[in-house]
Amino acid sequence: MMDFHAPATAVLRLLPAEAAHRATIAALKAGLGPKAAPDRPEDAIQLAGLTLPNRIGLAAGFDKNAEVPDAMLAAGFGFVECGTVTPRPQTGNPKPRLFRLPEDHAVINRMGFNNEGLEAFVNRLRARAHKPGVVGANIGANKDSENRIGDYCEGVRRVWLHAAYITINISSPNTPGLRALQTRAALEELLGQVMVMADQQTRTHGHRPIFLKVAPDLDDGEVLAIAETARAQKIDALIVSNTTIDRPDSLQGRHRSEQGGLSGRPVFAKSTRLLGAFKQALDGAMPLIGVGGIASAADAQAKFEAGADAIQLYTALVYEGPGLVQRIKDGLKTG
Secondary structure (H helix, E strand, C coil), rough: CCCCCCCCHHHHHHHCCHHHHHHHHHHHHHCCCCCCCCHHHHHCCCCCCCEEEECCCCCCCCCCCCCHHHHHHHHCCCEEEEEHHHHHHHHCCCCCCEEEEEHEEEEEECCCCCCHHHHHHHHHHHHHCCCEEEEEEECCCCCCCCCHHHHHHHHHHHHHCCCCCCCCECCHHHHHHHHHHHHHHHHHHHHHHHHHHHHHHHHHHHCCCCCEEECCCCCCHHHHHHHHHHCCCCCCCCEECCCCCCCCCCCCCCCCCCCCCEEEHHHHHHHHHHHHHHHHHHCCCEEEEEEEECHHHHHHHHHEEEEEEEEEEEHHHHHCCHHHHHHHHHHHHHC
């Protein structure tokens, strides 16, 4: 969460993107994060059985290891999604793997699910067990896993008691073959086994909503297949969408040709169109969370008009700073 406007964080602009991010996490852990105004009761919504104090969430990727969820809730987010976490720790792809495109208000990342693994992740969530706030867990599979579906099932089982909801992430472009899980047959098998595990956990420990996060690079047939499969498997909400592997001709940043997922302003229109397509395909069967390029109250409103019940953001914090959350809230009140 690198505030490119505040003098106190000017030094972050001199650091490589990943080093700046780690410095931001360290500052938040030290209690140096912003404190937002309290939410109004009338801003709260119900989504998939969860009570959210407002509709603006922090997307996965910012807090991969569940180090600062409470700091981000204090910054004004209505819910925080930690992860992506994999069963075993993994270092991710070689550095550099995170690139700012300031001319485009965008970022390209090929992090590769770098994280400390489920044990560290769950221990941190367990330590905050009695604190308020909606904190979800975004789970994935290890890059070298011989049983990726087993990885997701283990993630569901391990985080169940400690997360308000669980997101199945099959949409990162940085783990080879992961997006193939979005095809109908693979998705049916994955979600079928995940929901068996979820049913077992529900009987023992009570219900947790299961969300599915999809890529923006889907055609109409894939949208329909995912929508039908998600309905059949009784997924509780769909997150639309992750980063794109497309490279629009409009990109100006010198890192525009780097491999990885592109996020930020250039993905706004594409992800919003996809959100509308899922809204039509699902016909109200489940809530939708809109993600991709949100950097203002107007952007948030466009997501809501396209069908989102709630939104998530991350990349815009790099360019707009942590005050963005409050500005969006204020703009939605007056807009």
